[in-house]
Amino acid sequence: MTVPADTTATTDTVTRTGKHPVAPLWVAMYHSVGDCSDDPYRITVSPDRLDRQLSWLHRRGLRGVSVADLLAARARGEGRGLVGLTFDDGYADFADNALPVLRRWGFGATVFVLPGRLGGTNEWDPLGPRKPLLTADGIRRLADTEGLEIASHGLTHVDLTRADDALLGAEVGGSRVLLSELTGREVLGLCYPYGTVDQRVADTVRAAGYGYACAIDPGPLTGTFALPRVHIGENDTSWRLLLKYRLNRLRRRSAPLADPAEEAR
Numbered sequence: 001m002t003v004p005a006d007t008t009a010t011t012d013t014v015t016r017t018g019k020h021p022v023a024p025l026w027v028a029m030y031h032s033v034g035d036c037s038d039d040p041y042r043i044t045v046s047p048d049r050l051d052r053q054l055s056w057l058h059r060r061g062l063r064g065v066s067v068a069d070l071l072a073a074r075a076r077g078e079g080r081g082l083v084g085l086t087f088d089d090g091y092a093d094f095a096d097n098a099l100p101v102l103r104r105w106g107f108g109a110t111v112f113v114l115p116g117r118l119g120g121t122n123e124w125d126p127l128g129p130r131k132p133l134l135t136a137d138g139i140r141r142l143a144d145t146e147g148l149e150i151a152s153h154g155l156t157h158v159d160l161t162r163a164d165d166a167l168l169g170a171e172v173g174g175s176r177v178l179l180s181e182l183t184g185r186e187v188l189g190l191c192y193p194y195g196t197v198d199q200r201v202a203d204t205v206r207a208a209g210y211g212y213a214c215a216i217d218p219g220p221l222t223g224t225f226a227l228p229r230v231h232i233g234e235n236d237t238s239w240r241l242l243l244k245y246r247l248n249r250l251r252r253r254s255a256p257l258a259d260p261a262e263e264a265r
């Protein structure tokens with residue numbers, strides 16, 4: 001692959017007005033924060049590693065925020081220096097292990113939770129340790145925490161591209177209604193379980209009233225309803241983070257991204 005040296009400049013995105021160039025979108029994907037000695041899916045980072053990773057962002061003049069805050073800032077042409085931080089599945093360890101570290105750095109984040117598995121476990125993963133998920137009260141407390149966004153991961157963690165229309169509607173629309181009732185707030189975001197998305201699923205999410213959706217590597221579907229994210233794991237030391245950060249800048253040629261609050265109207 002040949003990439004001109006100044007590609008990052010030409011792939012910078014612009015807002016809908018076309019006036020304000022902002023840095024390429026960078027959204028980090030985490031899951032569980034805790035003991036990672038038994039972690040076959042590599043979804044866990046230790047609190048100490050998370051602290052060093054956030055310290056690295058801070059040293060580079062970057063600040064972690066929720067995806068809703070990131071997109072709203074970019075829509076105003078103010079996204080430079082902001083990084084989206086996302087935590088999938090809604091593990092109970094977020095409150096105990098991730099939140100204190102986020103607070104230390106003054107960072108925000110989005111937590112994608114499963115309102116169909118309140119107080120349950122990650123039963124969809126056949127291997128590895130069972131990890132408890134947030135309860136209804138736990139989610140409510142996080143929703144009331146400054147800088148945190150509670151968003152949907154569907155109801156029960158199914159691959160939405162394989163769901164029939166009835167199940168898709170329940171997972172996407174039903175989870176939004178349940179979470180709004182639970183938190184008393186509008187739910188702007190959804191994260192596709194397993195990162196899998198196709199056009200039908202993305203259209204369903206938009207029609208259900210969401211303002212954005214997160215994928216992992218959505219290819220041609222990339223946009224407000226299929227935001228790419230970068231997996232960050234326990235092995236990501238400073239130099240690996242730098243590599244991922246630079247690779248992301250080279251790869252992201254994302255479409256203009258709308259303000260999620262406006263999309264949801």
Ligand SMILES: [Zn+2]
Binds near residue numbers: 088089153193
């Ligand atoms: Zn998940």
